Amino acid sequence: RKTLIKFDNVLNDQRHVIFSQRNDAMNSDQIFSYSEDFLNEIIDDLIKLKIQKLANPKSNDFNNRLKLLMGKSLDEKQFTELISLKDNDFRQKIFYQFNSNRNERTKILGESQSKEIEKRILLQAIDINWKSHIQYLEQLRQVIGLRSYGQRDPLIEYKKEAFNLFSSLLEKLKIDYTTVLMNLKIVEQPKEERKDEVKKTDLKHKQKKIGRNDPCYCGSGKKYKHCCGAL
Numbered sequence: 217r218k219t220l221i222k223f224d225n226v227l228n229d230q231r232h233v234i235f236s237q238r239n240d241a242m243n244s245d246q247i248f249s250y251s252e253d254f255l256n257e258i259i260d261d262l263i264k265l266k267i268q269k270l271a272n273p274k275s276n277d278f279n280n281r282l283k284l285l286m287g288k289s290l291d292e293k294q295f296t297e298l299i300s301l302k303d304n305d306f307r308q309k310i311f312y313q314f315n316s317n318r319n320e321r322t323k324i325l326g327e328s329q330s331k332e333i334e335k336r337i338l339l340q341a342i343d344i345n346w347k348s349h350i351q352y353l354e355q356l357r358q359v360i361g362l363r364s365y366g367q368r369d370p371l372i373e374y375k376k377e378a379f380n381l382f383s384s385l386l387e388k389l390k391i392d393y394t395t396v397l398m399n400l401k402i403v404e405q406p407k408e409e410r411k412d413e414v415k416k417t418d419l420k421h422k423q424k425k426i427g428r429n430d431p432c433y434c435g436s437g438k439k440y441k442h443c444c445g446a447l
Contacts, residue, residue: 222371226378227353234385238342247335248318251397254390255314258285259307266303284391287399289313314398324402334397341393349385353378 241250262285265278283295290298290313298309322330356377363373432443 223357223374226375227350230349230378230382233382234342234346238339241335241338241342244335245331247331247338250338251314251334251394252311255311255394258390258394259310263303263306266299266306285310285395285398286313287395289317289399314394317398317400321400321402333400337396337400338393341389341396345385345389345392349381352381356381 241247244250262278262282265275265281269275269278279299282299286295286298298306301309318330321333325333356374360370360374360377363370429439432438
């Protein structure tokens with residue numbers, strides 16, 4: 217029983233970290249700073265990979281990681297130009313692209329709604345990755361006992377593997393979150409199409425008989441007789 221509790225404590229410690237981060241994100245008014253900090257860390261990693269690529273030209277880790285981050289926000293020519301930039305210009309170019317996409321969303325939605333979207337995306341990324349992480353730890357726990365045949369302590373091995381998995385979780389969380397924001401675009405529906413949809417909805421409800429005590433079709437929350445059906 218004591219051994220099982222020690223295994224559980226590993227997951228509990230990680231749960232405390234991830235849920236603290238989740239609560240901070242939910243209650244924070246500075247959600248933009250989360251993505252900017254994450255992007256800074258990702259760019260630092262990219263620059264390290266870029267240096268490694270100079271030492272080993274056959275390595276595609278840098279290109280693959282950069283393409284994953286930028287997605288469809290750049291065409292092939294722009295991507296080639298980005299790779300050729302110096303480190304400082306490279307950082308500024310990525311941040312410029314990131315902020316340009318954010319500003320476009322803010323113009324359409326407003327700052328508060330844009331922040332709310334970023335917050336929801338972060339929370340969703342945390343939840344999805346945390347669920348997968350729990351499954352990985354459960355699978356690891358089922359097979360870690362076999363390490364004892366190699367004269368190794370299963371608990372120590374479990375802690376090492378769990379730490380590596382948790383580090384990968386945090387890294388994937390940053391990449392998933394910033395990648396979505398880098399490529400997220402809001403498409404504003406033309407006003408004429410919206411008017412047509414409203415007219416079709418109104419016509420649909422007018423053709424359908426509505427009881428005077430039924431909720432009004434306009435979505436006000438009032439009864440039909442006290443809203444659009446008022447005499």
